[in-house]
Amino acid sequence: MSDVAQAPVVVARFPVISQALVAGASAQLRNMASMGGNLCQRVRCGYFRDVASPCNKREPGSGCAAMDGMNRGHAILGGSGTCIATHPSDVAVALVAVDAVVHTRGPGGERAFGIDDFFLLPGDTPDREHPLDHGELITAIEVPALPVACRSVYLKFRDRQSYEFALASVAAAIRVEDGTVAEVRLALGGVGTKPWRARRAEASLLGRPADEASFAEAARQELAQATPRRQNEFKVELAQRAIVRALNTLASNTLTNGDAR
Ligand SMILES: Cc1cc2nc3c(=O)[nH]c(=O)nc-3n(C[C@H](O)[C@H](O)[C@H](O)COP(=O)(O)OP(=O)(O)OC[C@H]3O[C@@H](n4cnc5c(N)ncnc54)[C@H](O)[C@@H]3O)c2cc1C
Numbered sequence: 001m002s003d004v005a006q007a008p009v010v011v012a013r014f015p016v017i018s019q020a021l022v023a024g025a026s027a028q029l030r031n032m033a034s035m036g037g038n039l040c041q042r043v044r045c046g047y048f049r050d051v052a053s054p055c056n057k058r059e060p061g062s063g064c065a066a067m068d069g070m071n072r073g074h075a076i077l078g079g080s081g082t083c084i085a086t087h088p089s090d091v092a093v094a095l096v097a098v099d100a101v102v103h104t105r106g107p108g109g110e111r112a113f114g115i116d117d118f119f120l121l122p123g124d125t126p127d128r129e130h131p132l133d134h135g136e137l138i139t140a141i142e143v144p145a146l147p148v149a150c151r152s153v154y155l156k157f158r159d160r161q162s163y164e165f166a167l168a169s170v171a172a173a174i175r176v177e178d179g180t181v182a183e184v185r186l187a188l189g190g191v192g193t194k195p196w197r198a199r200r201a202e203a204s205l206l207g208r209p210a211d212e213a214s215f216a217e218a219a220r221q222e223l224a225q226a227t228p229r230r231q232n233e234f235k236v237e238l239a240q241r242a243i244v245r246a247l248n249t250l251a252s253n254t255l256t257n258g259d260a261r
Pocket of ligand 1 (some may be wrong): 026029037088137163165
């Protein structure tokens with residue numbers, strides 16, 4: 001993770017990926033961890049980790065203690081009646097925003113997945129988080145040359161500034177022409193059961209003035225589909241504010257590399 005975060009081509013052409021990597025875990029962890037391991041890390045839900053609690057992800061059919069339990073950190077997007085655990089990866093959010101492709105090799109040969117298809121919604125099978133077969137490994141992550149990504153940012157909001165998972169995060173890239181949004185990429189972390197491509201917000205923004213009113217309306221439309229639980233309702237507002245701040249940061253020309261961390 002550290003190698004990728006510091007690679008000159010990543011810093012220059014995909015700042016959103018570099019910043020998302022640096023926002024994750026700690027320097028020591030990033031020095032040891034791999035990109036494949038980061039994408040495939042298991043969720044941080046306390047009930048998943050506590051073998052004394054029911055958890056459909058750990059033990060299908062046993063129930064989900066998070067539904068009415070301690071769910072402050074849980075997902076408000078993409079949940080099902082079986083699981084609301086939040087996807088933990090930061091860099092996956094950036095990779096979803098730029099339409100990365102995950103290449104794999106396994107006993108059945110080589111495969112490639114658009115990254116949005118690589119992460120599975122919990123549905124009725126929350127124990128399946130990705131489509132990898134037993135023995136299949138990620139061999140490469142391909143990022144398409146995407147000019148809009150040169151102007152991109154990753155913002156992460158969490159309980160403390162380091163060594164902490166996101167309560168909400170945003171990967172954003174935008175191209176503005178004559179004051180209107182000509183191209184935009186948005187993805188959310190910390191709020192979804194998978195890294196969440198904010199397609200409703202993107203659709204709302206295209207062709208609209210690149211101003212705070214448009215950004216707020218796009219954020220409102222994306223989060224209108226949220227289904228918060230008792231303790232995580234604050235994430236609806238937090239995610240909307242995060243989207244607006246990320247887009248304002250990009251549109252206002254004040255961005256300097258590293259600002260977003
Ligand atoms: C305290 C703590 C805080 C953290 N905070 C954050 C954070 O804020 N943001 C964030 O994004 N991450 C965070 N992480 C995750 C961390 O950055 C690592 O990504 C994670 O721990 C995985 O480590 P690893 O790469 O050594 O993978 P491993 O632990 O070796 O592997 C993780 C899983 O992935 C599988 N795997 C590994 N490589 C491949 C491959 N090539 N193909 C298929 N499967 C593979 C393994 O079999 C295993 O199931 C945190 C971790 C810890 C422990």
